[in-house]
Amino acid sequence: MSDEEAIALIERCSSLQGLGPVNSFGAYAEVWRVAPDTVVKRIWESAEPYMMELASSQTSIPIPKIRRCITWRERQYLFMEYVEGSDFYEIWPSLSLWRRFKVAWTLRGYVRQLRAINLQNKDIPGPIQPSGAPLKCQGHYFSEIGAGPFKPYSALTAWYNGRSRLDAILLNPTIRDLSMIPEPTTFFDDSMPLVFTHGDISPNNIRLGNDGTIWLLDWQMAGAYPQWFEYANMMAYDVDRPGWGWPDGMRWFIPFIAGWYRRQLSFLVKNATGIGHYGFDGFD
Incomplete structure (x- = not known):
């Protein structure tokens, strides 16, 4: 062409x-x-x-x-x-319980394979490119304009903990200076290594081929992130919205596919206002 x-x-x-x-x-x-x-x-x-x-x-x-x-x-x-087949959100309701389990088992295997990829630089979070230079992070748990780039891993941790402090200010109008910000009780979990993460395993990005093959589409949000990030990103679709959120019965498979990290997800959800805001700097 x-x-x-x-x-x-x-x-x-x-x-x-x-x-x-x-x-x-x-x-x-x-x-x-x-x-x-x-x-x-x-x-x-x-x-x-x-x-x-x-x-x-x-x-x-x-x-x-x-x-x-x-x-x-x-x-x-x-x-x-182009992959001939059906999108996950279309075909899931028609699958038997056994077929649903096979889909979940296959996705679990995919996540494990991604986590086993050898990252050239194991301390730079975010999108991966040949040069190894850090790029801005995009995804469900960053602002609409992204964040970063971050180097090293500790810079990502500092940004999230800073967003937690910003969240406290945005949600409490009585705070008039930084000395009034309450001491945080939860922190971003960086105890796990950075692993290759798809970042957007969703009802729209899983496609079942006509031959039964399960494809993963849309790698825009992929990159090196903490191991628990895949679970958090999948849970971002735990909403009641036809064609966008997970269909009935699927959300129970997510911990089986990506692991169960409720505490880490709770930190992101609790501080969503600060994480999603891009009008303030200096909180990292």
């Missing part, structure tokens, strides 16, 4: 509906099927293709093959193979 052919396919995207359900912002994902065997995705994180290749090279997880990455009009687009 030449650059001209790729650009012609990108130009077609404006006339196509994005794949998947409407997201939390009321829009379809910026992923379009431009040919019977090809989709194109607008990517915001330049490290995503590398993280997909890294996961493909060190695990047996079915991941769509990358066909081409192109920059056009200052935007990046990733061409990948």
Whole structure:
């Protein structure tokens, strides 16, 4: 495929509906099927293709093959193979209990394989790229504009504990200076090593191929994070929203798939206001 052919396919995207359900912002994902065997995705994180290749090279997880990455009009687009099959949120209600367990068992194996990937630099959290330089972290437990980059691991810890202090200020209008902030009782858990984390295992990013293969899609939020982060990110979809949250019966499998880290998740949920706010600096 030449650059001209790729650009012609990108130009077609404006006339196509994005794949998947409407997201939390009321829009379809910026992923379009431009040919019977090809989709194109607008990517915001330049490290995503590398993280997909890294996961493909060190695990047996079915991941769509990358066909081409192109920059056009200052935007990046990733061409990948299209996987024939059904999205998880569509097919889960029709699966038998045994089939549901097999899906959960398979995902558990995928998470374990990701955690076993050899990270070149074991002390830099966030997206992974060939140079090893730190990049801004994106995901459910950062602000909309991301956070960081962080180097080393302790900088990520400091940021989260600082967000906890900011949370106390934002939720208590009687606090007028830093000396009035109460002493924290919970802290970010950095006792576990950084491991490769998909970061967005969700109803929209699991696809069951026509041959029964379970694929993992959308590696935009992948990177090196504490081991318990996969559980926390999966639990971010524990909401009652058809097509976006986990369907009935799935949430009980999450601890089996990713481990059970309720205390660590509680820290993130408790301090969600401070974590999601990007208008203040100096709290790390």
